[in-house]
Amino acid sequence: MASLYIAIAHYPVIDRTGKIVTSAITSLDLHDLARSARTYGAKAFFVIHPVADQRAFAARVLDHWQTGHGRQFDSRRREALDLTRIVATLDEAIAAAEAASAARPLIAFTSARAQGATGWDEARAMLRRADGPPIMALFGTGFGMAPTLAERADFTLPPILGASDYNHLSVRAAAAIILDRLCGR
Amino acid sequence: MASLYIAIAHYPVIDRTGKIVTSAITSLDLHDLARSARTYGAKAFFVIHPVADQRAFAARVLDHWQTGHGRQFDSRRREALDLTRIVATLDEAIAAAEAASAARPLIAFTSARAQGATGWDEARAMLRRADGPPIMALFGTGFGMAPTLAERADFTLPPILGASDYNHLSVRAAAAIILDRLCGR
Numbered sequence: 001m002a003s004l005y006i007a008i009a010h011y012p013v014i015d016r017t018g019k020i021v022t023s024a025i026t027s028l029d030l031h032d033l034a035r036s037a038r039t040y041g042a043k044a045f046f047v048i049h050p051v052a053d054q055r056a057f058a059a060r061v062l063d064h065w066q067t068g069h070g071r072q073f074d075s076r077r078r079e080a081l082d083l084t085r086i087v088a089t090l091d092e093a094i095a096a097a098e099a100a101s102a103a104r105p106l107i108a109f110t111s112a113r114a115q116g117a118t119g120w121d122e123a124r125a126m127l128r129r130a131d132g133p134p135i136m137a138l139f140g141t142g143f144g145m146a147p148t149l150a151e152r153a154d155f156t157l158p159p160i161l162g163a164s165d166y167n168h169l170s171v172r173a174a175a176a177i178i179l180d181r182l183c184g185r
Numbered sequence: 186m187a188s189l190y191i192a193i194a195h196y197p198v199i200d201r202t203g204k205i206v207t208s209a210i211t212s213l214d215l216h217d218l219a220r221s222a223r224t225y226g227a228k229a230f231f232v233i234h235p236v237a238d239q240r241a242f243a244a245r246v247l248d249h250w251q252t253g254h255g256r257q258f259d260s261r262r263r264e265a266l267d268l269t270r271i272v273a274t275l276d277e278a279i280a281a282a283e284a285a286s287a288a289r290p291l292i293a294f295t296s297a298r299a300q301g302a303t304g305w306d307e308a309r310a311m312l313r314r315a316d317g318p319p320i321m322a323l324f325g326t327g328f329g330m331a332p333t334l335a336e337r338a339d340f341t342l343p344p345i346l347g348a349s350d351y352n353h354l355s356v357r358a359a360a361a362i363i364l365d366r367l368c369g370r
Contacts, residue, residue, distance in 0.1 A: 032355045041348030163226030170217045173361035
């Protein structure tokens with residue numbers, strides 16, 4: 001298997017009006033995405049935020065579960081959160097993944113709207129290649145990632161289509177489904 | 186397609202020590218599960234809680250998004266939350282589904298640990314039958330449903346296995362993956 005990384009971006013993302021904004025880190029996103037990342041064998045989960053106070057908040061959440069009371073209360077949360085790396089930029093996440101895997105990761109862009117040329121079977125095959133480059137699945141918050149993040153994509157995964165024309169899954173649900181489609185047994 | 190319902194149970198569930206408890210309703214569970222239910226074409230999403238105060242809390246969350254400010258702020262949340270029905274017991278959920286679909290739903294039990302005899306292909310085929318009975322996918326909170334809820338199952342879905350031996354997905358992530366495996370395109 002090629003190495004899998006996941007990352008969640010809080011800037012630049014768009015809000016409901018299409019304006020470019022910075023979104024806040026949500027404690028539950030850290031837990032849910034870390035647990036999904038751990039389940040599907042990701043090497044690390046990068047939380048990307050440009051604001052130092054927000055990174056400090058995320059670090060406090062991790063610290064609670066990695067030391068002291070939280071650690072004793074639920075070791076399974078710690079085991080997932082141990083995968084989490086808090087960084088300021090996508091470039092920092094890419095550099096960390098490259099250092100860990102000795103190869104630059106390909107960025108797999110995800111979006112409820114974008115139409116990529118790469119299908120699920122093709123993406124699964126890329127991950128199964130033992131000598132393939134690492135892949136970093138990039139998730140956005142708010143109403144999706146801004147065009148400058150989309151431009152960083154090496155390829156784009158298809159949107160998740162259910163049984164209806166409604167496609168407003170939470171990022172927690174969408175990331176779980178995408179990991180299952182990429183790596184599920 | 187047979188009708189699909191989803192339900193989340195807060196009692197009787199087990200805690201980390203195996204004790205039978207009542208869990209609290211989480212606002213984000215309502216949003217995430219409603220959005221996933223709406224995406225995958227479920228007819229309704231039942232929130233089951235035996236405590237009246239907890240049902241009143243859930244009703245306030247729904248009301249916020251269905252009327253006034255919340256409704257104007259994000260109509261897509263309302264569209265998903267409109268599927269939500271707050272009930273006291275599983276029997277009440279079953280009766281409501283039976284009244285809506287004119288047939289008693291089969292209960293599809295979900296668990297990170299249970300080993301059911303029904304595979305994903307078989308469950309998908311059940312849902313594709315136009316004249317098949319409705320199916321209600323039942324999700325637990327806490328550390329899983331108590332044996333008395335498991336006994337209500339007509340069949341049990343397989344656990345979600347990722348690429349590792351870690352299987353502690355959040356209920357939000359697990360429900361999204363299960364809906365995708367049952368009804369995803």
